[in-house]
Amino acid sequence: MLPVLAGSPQLHMAWAQANLDVDKLAADFFCSCGCNYLLSVCESQMTCSVASDMKSELRTMINQGMSRDEIVDVMTSRYGNAILAIPPMQGFSLALWWYPVIGGILGVFVITMVSRRRSGVNWRIDPDEVVALNEDELLKQIDVSETTSKPTVEKKYDDLLKKKLKAEK
Amino acid sequence: MDIGYSALAVALVAAAISFVSFIYYTRKQDESIYNFSRTALLVQSLLLTVAVVILLYYFLVRDFNVEYVAQYSDTSLSLAYTIGAIWGGASGSLLVWAWILSLFMTGIVLRERKDRITGYALAILLSVNLFFLSLLISVNNPFARLTFTPEDGAGLNPLLIDPGMLIHPPALFIGYAGLTVPFAFALAGLLSESELWIFRVRKWTIFAWLFLGLGIFLGGWWSYTVLGWGGYWAWDPVENSSLVPWLFASAFLHSVMLQETRRGMKLWNVLLAIGMFATVILATFLTRSGVISSVHAFGESGIGPIFSTYLGLMLAVSLAILAYKFDQVRSMNIFQSATGREASFLFNNLFFVVMAMTVVWGTLFPMLNEAVVGTKISVGPGFYNAIAPWVLLSLVVLMGVCVILRWGTTSTDELIHKLKYPLALTVASAPIFYLLGFSDIGSLIGLTASVFAVSLHLEDYVFDVRDYARNKGIRIFSSMYRILLLRRRRYGGYIVHLSMFMIFIGLIGTTIYQTTHTTTLQEDMPVDIGGYTITYKGFSVSEDPTQTEYIVRLLVSNGNGGGTLTARIIEDHQTQSTRVSVGVLSLPFEDIYVIPESIDQNQVSLTINYTPLIGFIWIGGQVMIIGVIISLLPKRWAER
Numbered sequence: 036m037l038p039v040l041a042g043s044p045q046l047h048m049a050w051a052q053a054n055l056d057v058d059k060l061a062a063d064f065f066c067s068c069g070c071n072y073l074l075s076v077c078e079s080q081m082t083c084s085v086a087s088d089m090k091s092e093l094r095t096m097i098n099q100g101m102s103r104d105e106i107v108d109v110m111t112s113r114y115g116n117a118i119l120a121i122p123p124m125q126g127f128s129l130a131l132w133w134y135p136v137i138g139g140i141l142g143v144f145v146i147t148m149v150s151r152r153r154s155g156v157n158w159r160i161d162p163d164e165v166v167a168l169n170e171d172e173l174l175k176q177i178d179v180s181e182t183t184s185k186p187t188v189e190k191k192y193d194d195l196l197k198k199k200l201k202a203e204k
Numbered sequence: 205m206d207i208g209y210s211a212l213a214v215a216l217v218a219a220a221i222s223f224v225s226f227i228y229y230t231r232k233q234d235e236s237i238y239n240f241s242r243t244a245l246l247v248q249s250l251l252l253t254v255a256v257v258i259l260l261y262y263f264l265v266r267d268f269n270v271e272y273v274a275q276y277s278d279t280s281l282s283l284a285y286t287i288g289a290i291w292g293g294a295s296g297s298l299l300v301w302a303w304i305l306s307l308f309m310t311g312i313v314l315r316e317r318k319d320r321i322t323g324y325a326l327a328i329l330l331s332v333n334l335f336f337l338s339l340l341i342s343v344n345n346p347f348a349r350l351t352f353t354p355e356d357g358a359g360l361n362p363l364l365i366d367p368g369m370l371i372h373p374p375a376l377f378i379g380y381a382g383l384t385v386p387f388a389f390a391l392a393g394l395l396s397e398s399e400l401w402i403f404r405v406r407k408w409t410i411f412a413w414l415f416l417g418l419g420i421f422l423g424g425w426w427s428y429t430v431l432g433w434g435g436y437w438a439w440d441p442v443e444n445s446s447l448v449p450w451l452f453a454s455a456f457l458h459s460v461m462l463q464e465t466r467r468g469m470k471l472w473n474v475l476l477a478i479g480m481f482a483t484v485i486l487a488t489f490l491t492r493s494g495v496i497s498s499v500h501a502f503g504e505s506g507i508g509p510i511f512s513t514y515l516g517l518m519l520a521v522s523l524a525i526l527a528y529k530f531d532q533v534r535s536m537n538i539f540q541s542a543t544g545r546e547a548s549f550l551f552n553n554l555f556f557v558v559m560a561m562t563v564v565w566g567t568l569f570p571m572l573n574e575a576v577v578g579t580k581i582s583v584g585p586g587f588y589n590a591i592a593p594w595v596l597l598s599l600v601v602l603m604g605v606c607v608i609l610r611w612g613t614t615s616t617d618e619l620i621h622k623l624k625y626p627l628a629l630t631v632a633s634a635p636i637f638y639l640l641g642f643s644d645i646g647s648l649i650g651l652t653a654s655v656f657a658v659s660l661h662l663e664d665y666v667f668d669v670r671d672y673a674r675n676k677g678i679r680i681f682s683s684m685y686r687i688l689l690l691r692r693r694r695y696g697g698y699i700v701h702l703s704m705f706m707i708f709i710g711l712i713g714t715t716i717y718q719t720t721h722t723t724t725l726q727e728d729m730p731v732d733i734g735g736y737t738i739t740y741k742g743f744s745v746s747e748d749p750t751q752t753e754y755i756v757r758l759l760v761s762n763g764n765g766g767g768t769l770t771a772r773i774i775e776d777h778q779t780q781s782t783r784v785s786v787g788v789l790s791l792p793f794e795d796i797y798v799i800p801e802s803i804d805q806n807q808v809s810l811t812i813n814y815t816p817l818i819g820f821i822w823i824g825g826q827v828m829i830i831g832v833i834i835s836l837l838p839k840r841w842a843e844r
Binding site for chain 1 (some may be wrong): 210317398399403405406412438440461464465466467497498536537538540542547550551554558561562565566569570573576577579580582583584585586587591611612645690691692694695720722801835839
């Protein structure tokens with residue numbers, strides 16, 4: 036199970052737990068030396084000696100038969116939460132994980148609302164035609180009011196509609 | 205006073221005069237005022253060009269009395285990197301950015317019609333350049349002089365001494381500066397109460413989108429081929445911040461069509477234009493402030509707070525203009541049917557914007573967490589990798605479907621007619637991919653979705669070519685290129701879509717099928733690793749006063765071929781640090797990627813990655829350029 040399928044962090048973690056491998060586990064932690072590289076990258080970059088020590092610690096814990104969660108607990112208690120490359124789905128970090136989900140739901144809601152408004156849909160011009168016209172030709176074909184003195188066509192319609200509604204009342 | 209600094213100071217005055225004069229023009233609409241404003245603008249552009257040339261001259265003659273030159277170059281730097289050192293630090297980068305923005309303004313003033321929209325747009329662009337020029341003559345003066353002249357400069361950061369440095373930053377600057385143009389035109393449209401801006405802004409946005417995309421792409425290539433930052437993309441905050449405006453621009457390039465066709469999405473388009481520019485400024489803030497830890501730490505300088513203030517101010521003014529002119533963004537309804545192209549564009553915008561906002565959220569979240577909870581956390585690739593694949597997959601399927609949807613509505617019969625062959629091909633491709641070794645279910649879904657999308661694009665083209673040939677009574681071959689040029693906006697877009705499918709396939713290969721092997725090899729002792737026989741052929745040493753390079757040679761072979769690759773361990777004497785330069789051997793469908801870790805008398809320790817399908821990403825980037833060029837072809841060339 037790899038990232039394309041492992042959409043949720045739980046899945047990702049479950050997969051990691053079943054296949055504990057020091058190289059893969061090293062990609063779940065940042066190096067604590069302040070280089071901002073993942074442990075796996077920092078070690079290969081040779082930017083510090085901390086990375087190889089941290090990786091040795093991971094190797095020792097895997098050999099001792101510790102689970103991924105236990106290793107994460109040990110590492111975060113030693114180096115702080117900032118070394119975790121994937122924030123846990125708990126506490127305030129829930130806001131991180133729920134944000135895209137809520138954003139997506141809100142977006143679908145807005146699209147649904149937009150899709151319900153179907154009255155008075157008008158065609159103006161095909162985008163393929165736009166590139167085939169220079170601005171003079173374009174202006175002849177479409178309405179784009181350019182001065183403040185002239186209301187746009189839509190505004191005219193709106194005003195007419197308002198008057199009509201008022202008269203009906 | 206330094207001549208370069210004087211040029212900047214006068215450019216500032218010229219920009220201010222031009223700004224005031226363009227605003228005056230928008231009130232009076234007198235052509236002579238426009239012409240005067242234009243002259244002042246051209247003077248500003250000329251003086252900024254002069255300033256860039258003078259700074260370049262200082263770099264070339266190694267004038268280490270100029271603080272910026274002493275900070276970012278030294279006598280050992282080659283000609284190419286001496287030129288590239290201009291954007292090695294914040295002041296030079298700002299100067300180049302302001303210069304590029306002035307070139308965009310020059311293009312607009314020479315090309316666009318003399319009217320209120322152009323007047324307002326140029327005034328807004330000038331206001332942005334006034335901000336940059338104010339920084340350049342105060343806190344970020346690239347011409348500031350030292351009280352003494354050092355014998356040599358401090359030199360360019362060794363990480364930046366690479367061909368990537370010559371193209372990646374300028375491409376980003378063109379993209380960033382270019383995305384100011386749709387922002388300026390959007391506000392100009394509001395202020396002049398004209399919708400014409402939406403038709404005018406397309407070409408400028410595509411141009412900026414291309415360069416920003418190229419900048420991101422070249423950064424990925426640089427990171428992958430040289431730096432060994434764990435691949436081509438690490439979801440580092442600075443990388444993320446360049447991706448966000450590109451995502452907004454991608455959404456914008458689609459949603460403008462809804463305003464063109466249906467007079468809808470007016471508010472949305474203005475918001476996207478503001479979003480693009482705001483995130484460009486945010487990107488600069490994040491790169492330069494260092495508030496969020498990044499591997500791009502060399503970009504940090506003290507101008508972060510100024511940019512955050514500017515961001516706040518710019519957002520407040522833009523939103524105030526939007527509120528003041530809100531009646532200008534009242535849209536007409538756009539939606540006729542769920543099977544209309546409009547629906548697919550709405551979803552496309554949803555995916556782009558949710559992804560953009562998620563990247564912003566993930567990038568800023570550590571800062572927010574610290575403020576709210578008080579503890580430091582990091583948001584690494586795992587977060588984005590959990591979300592991005594879903595968004596990408598959705599976009600690929602959507603890109604496929606959207607090409608067969610007509611504007612307005614598409615009949616069920618037509619949908620079935622157009623879907624049947626691509627669907628059959630998609631289903632048939634799954635077992636073939638499986639037999640080729642793509643056994644992971646995620647990759648199978650991704651690859652078959654790509655087949656679906658590509659086949660729909662090709663089918664649409666084939667039908668179009670056939671129909672055009674019949675209607676015009678011309679040969680199929682002639683129809684093939686004529687239709688491409690005639691409907692260049694659509695087919696340019698389709699070719700960009702194809703480039704995205706290629707990149708998507710590359711992403712599948714590299715994220716799912718990359719394998720890593722850490723090993724130690726003895727000299728001349730072949731070892732079988734992951735299907736390849738790898739032989740360490742020893743190392744050579746290349747020494748110069750600044751660094752010692754240990755060049756490791758490996759022989760790689762399998763049944764189908766192979767080759768030699770070299771990787772380097774570099775000891776930098778000036779910074780007393782060691783870094784690596786990776787070795788890459790590109791085979792047709794796979795890269796062999798070697799990161800050396802240590803070398804001994806006759807053995808080497810290294811990490812070897814086998815990265816399948818990565819070539820698709822690099823080819824995809826080039827196809828993207830072709831698509832954009834086709835879509836931007838001017839009428840007189842395309843319709844001869």
